[in-house]
Amino acid sequence: MTFYSKILGAASGLAIACTGMAAQAETLFWSTQAKPVEEAQAMREQVLGGFEAGVDYQPNDGGPWLTRLNAELQAGSGTIGVLGALHGDFSAMNPDDLVDLSDMGVMSASGTFNDLAKLGTDSMQYIPWMQASYIMAANKDALQYLPDGADINALTYDQLIQWAANAHEAAGEPKFGFPAGPKGLKHRFFQGYLYPSYTNGVVRTFASDEAVGAWEAFRKLWEHTNPASTNFSFMQEQLLSGDAWIVFDHTSRLAQAFNERPDDFVAFPAPAGPTGRGFMPVLAGVAIPKTAPDMDAAKSLVEYMLKPETQIATLRATNFFPVVDVALPEDLPPSVKAAGDAVAKMSGSADANPGLLPAGLGDKGGDFNRVFVDSFERIVLAGQDIRMVLDDQKGKLAAIMEETGAPCWAPDAPSEGACPVE
Amino acid sequence: MNARVLPYVLILPVTLFLCLFFLYPFLLVSKQAFSTGSGFTLDNFREVTSYWKFPTTLRNTFLLAAAVVPVQLALALLMATMVNKMQKGRDLILYVWTIPLGISDLAAGIIWLAIFEQSGFLNSMMNGLGIVDKPVNLLTFQNPGLVFLAIALAEIWRATAIMLVILVAGIGLIPKEYYEAAEVFGASPWKRFTRITLPLLRPSLQTALVLRVILAFEIFAVVAALGGTLFPVLMGETYAYQFDLLNSGAAAAMALIILAISIGFTLIILRLLRVPKGATI
Numbered sequence: 001m002t003f004y005s006k007i008l009g010a011a012s013g014l015a016i017a018c019t020g021m022a023a024q025a026e027t028l029f030w031s032t033q034a035k036p037v038e039e040a041q042a043m044r045e046q047v048l049g050g051f052e053a054g055v056d057y058q059p060n061d062g063g064p065w066l067t068r069l070n071a072e073l074q075a076g077s078g079t080i081g082v083l084g085a086l087h088g089d090f091s092a093m094n095p096d097d098l099v100d101l102s103d104m105g106v107m108s109a110s111g112t113f114n115d116l117a118k119l120g121t122d123s124m125q126y127i128p129w130m131q132a133s134y135i136m137a138a139n140k141d142a143l144q145y146l147p148d149g150a151d152i153n154a155l156t157y158d159q160l161i162q163w164a165a166n167a168h169e170a171a172g173e174p175k176f177g178f179p180a181g182p183k184g185l186k187h188r189f190f191q192g193y194l195y196p197s198y199t200n201g202v203v204r205t206f207a208s209d210e211a212v213g214a215w216e217a218f219r220k221l222w223e224h225t226n227p228a229s230t231n232f233s234f235m236q237e238q239l240l241s242g243d244a245w246i247v248f249d250h251t252s253r254l255a256q257a258f259n260e261r262p263d264d265f266v267a268f269p270a271p272a273g274p275t276g277r278g279f280m281p282v283l284a285g286v287a288i289p290k291t292a293p294d295m296d297a298a299k300s301l302v303e304y305m306l307k308p309e310t311q312i313a314t315l316r317a318t319n320f321f322p323v324v325d326v327a328l329p330e331d332l333p334p335s336v337k338a339a340g341d342a343v344a345k346m347s348g349s350a351d352a353n354p355g356l357l358p359a360g361l362g363d364k365g366g367d368f369n370r371v372f373v374d375s376f377e378r379i380v381l382a383g384q385d386i387r388m389v390l391d392d393q394k395g396k397l398a399a400i401m402e403e404t405g406a407p408c409w410a411p412d413a414p415s416e417g418a419c420p421v422e
Numbered sequence: 423m424n425a426r427v428l429p430y431v432l433i434l435p436v437t438l439f440l441c442l443f444f445l446y447p448f449l450l451v452s453k454q455a456f457s458t459g460s461g462f463t464l465d466n467f468r469e470v471t472s473y474w475k476f477p478t479t480l481r482n483t484f485l486l487a488a489a490v491v492p493v494q495l496a497l498a499l500l501m502a503t504m505v506n507k508m509q510k511g512r513d514l515i516l517y518v519w520t521i522p523l524g525i526s527d528l529a530a531g532i533i534w535l536a537i538f539e540q541s542g543f544l545n546s547m548m549n550g551l552g553i554v555d556k557p558v559n560l561l562t563f564q565n566p567g568l569v570f571l572a573i574a575l576a577e578i579w580r581a582t583a584i585m586l587v588i589l590v591a592g593i594g595l596i597p598k599e600y601y602e603a604a605e606v607f608g609a610s611p612w613k614r615f616t617r618i619t620l621p622l623l624r625p626s627l628q629t630a631l632v633l634r635v636i637l638a639f640e641i642f643a644v645v646a647a648l649g650g651t652l653f654p655v656l657m658g659e660t661y662a663y664q665f666d667l668l669n670s671g672a673a674a675a676m677a678l679i680i681l682a683i684s685i686g687f688t689l690i691i692l693r694l695l696r697v698p699k700g701a702t703i
Contacts (some may be wrong), residue, residue, distance in 0.1 A: 062665065063665035066668065181650055182646065182650045182651050226559070227559055227564055228539075228540055228559045228561070230562065230563050230650055230651060230652055231539075231561065231650050241541065243541075366666045366668055366669075367667055367669075369666075374474070374475075377651070381563045392474075
């Protein structure tokens with residue numbers, strides 16, 4: 001046997017081994033959610049461990065996630081079995097690239113979520129998987145500075161600003177924290193909280209006089225906001241370090257604070273403005289790309305994700321709440337209890353004014369967010385005139401709405417055709 | 423093999439490699455930049471240049487390059503002459519000075535963030551010395567100057583070594599005889615530097631400057647780590663177009679703009695530092 005034939009033999013042996021492995025591969029779960037190492041590990045061990053056929057759970061950033069998915073779709077064949085992502089990620093995709101899941105027999109308990117999952121078509125393009133929201137949280141030391149007569153579970157924006165001002169004065173430095181960093185979710189605050197609370201709309205009322213009032217109020221709050229907020233993206237870090245006492249963020253971006261020191265922090269509903277208590281639900285879903293290598297395995301994994309036991313395990317692993325009706329057990333982590341209470345109070349309050357996730361924007365979701373982020377940078381950071389900025393940004397918003405033809409979503413009044421910017 | 427053909431055969435693999443992995447993707451990107459789905463168009467360029475942040479990003483990128491590259495050039499020249507004069511420990515010093523080269527730019531940005539952030543080393547030091555009562559926020563939107571300074575410092579620390587390495591090699595090539603002759607005629611060390619070292623270093627200076635200036639226009643990770651969204655640069659906007667806005671056409675247009683700037687500056691440097699025809703060391 002010559003040297004070359006030995007190498008040849010080894011190579012062919014390796015190739016056979018590889019094909020053998022590929023044939024019995026686990027289903028690849030390609031996700032933008034549960035990215036932090038601990039969450040990903042919990043997903044693998046506690047959530048997906050019970051799925052018999054085996055799952056390879058791979059979470060990734062939005063960019064690489066989409067790049068690989070698009071490459072597989074363009075190639076017409078792929079290895080990704082199941083996709084896990086936010087509603088916004090799916091709505092940026094072409095619905096034709098996702099397998100129709102209407103006949104799966106599983107769906108969420110919320111009609112609104114099931115409608116969102118159709119992505120503007122007649123059938124379910126993804127199955128709602130888990131939900132969350134944005135809430136407020138505070139260090140218990142800051143509670144003493146609450147203005148007189150303020151109920152922490154029914155705050156108004158004026159009271160919040162006063163509270164932040166009191167804390168600012170007492171501490172000698174601004175102690176309100178806002179996730180305005182590069183990876184922070186600041187745009188959701190403007191779209192789902194500030195605008196609904198002050199203008200009872202998002203798109204129609206973008207440049208209204210009420211919107212000017214909303215930005216004026218936010219400017220006042222910003223005076224008492226830690227100026228390093230432009231580097232904050234996960235407010236649990238600043239809560240724990242003490243750099244911020246009162247914060248706004250996504251429930252899963254506050255969880256670590258409650259889990260590490262449950263007795264030091266309190267979670268409470270977002271404040272209310274002149275037109276109610278605006279808040280926004282967050283929705284993640286699971287879908288199957290049309291290039292999935294093993295359709296049956298992928299479908300049974302989607303079914304598995306919607307089982308009540310899996311949903312509770314997912315809640316423990318990721319701090320995202322179930323979308324199906326389940327009885328929550330008693331022994332949940334502190335963060336889940338705190339956030340669950342705050343979300344329940346927020347959605348159950350008499351003046352609740354939910355702002356839905358933007359729908360129908362397709363791949364213009366990023367541009368839509370940028371309109372709000374740019375307004376924030378120009379009005380609040382650069383100190384430009386509010387009216388001038390809103391009138392300028394209004395044109396961009398109108399162009400996005402016209403290009404996508406997206407109809408209005410709550411709390412904007414319904415529209416015929418594209419949602420108009422008034 | 424025929425001696426006339428041999429060189430071409432030898433460069434064939436690398437040419438093929440470049441065509442496949444550079445030229446071909448480059449053509450694809452150009453195609454993307456000049457089309458929006460319906461034939462040739464300049465819409466992508468119009469879109470990115472009319473965005474309100476574009477002048478700021480352009481100015482920031484140029485400012486940073488203008489502040490960083492001259493300092494790096496001076497430092498690299500100084501360090502190269504120092505290393506060249508050394509009798510002992512020359513290699514050790516060179517290794518130490520080039521350590522930052524081995525660190526990725528994002529890691530370098532994070533190292534400097536650990537120094538400048540609110541609970542960072544600089545604050546602890548100033549606090550310990552009693553200069554400030556409590557840690558202050560240095561990198562905020564209120565201190566754009568400090569953010570700029572921090573980024574410039576991190577860049578100087580990180581990327582001076584790449585010029586140093588090239589210049590050290592260049593200085594080593596200059597024959598000792600010129601210096602000996604100059605000394606005989608009584609030229610001062612400064613005069614020897616300006617009349618012998620600098621002119622004979624032209625080819626190396628050219629290479630070092632071209633490399634460094636191109637990298638300066640591509641700055642991204644250090645800025646992202648230290649400035650976040652406070653200091654927008656061209657490359658950061660390109661990333662935002664590609665991954666936040668999922669607009670590959672606009673991202674491709676930005677990439678071509680950066681390429682055009684790089685080519686422009688490369689030509690300027692090549693012209694300014696050209697070696698006269700027929701001149702040799």
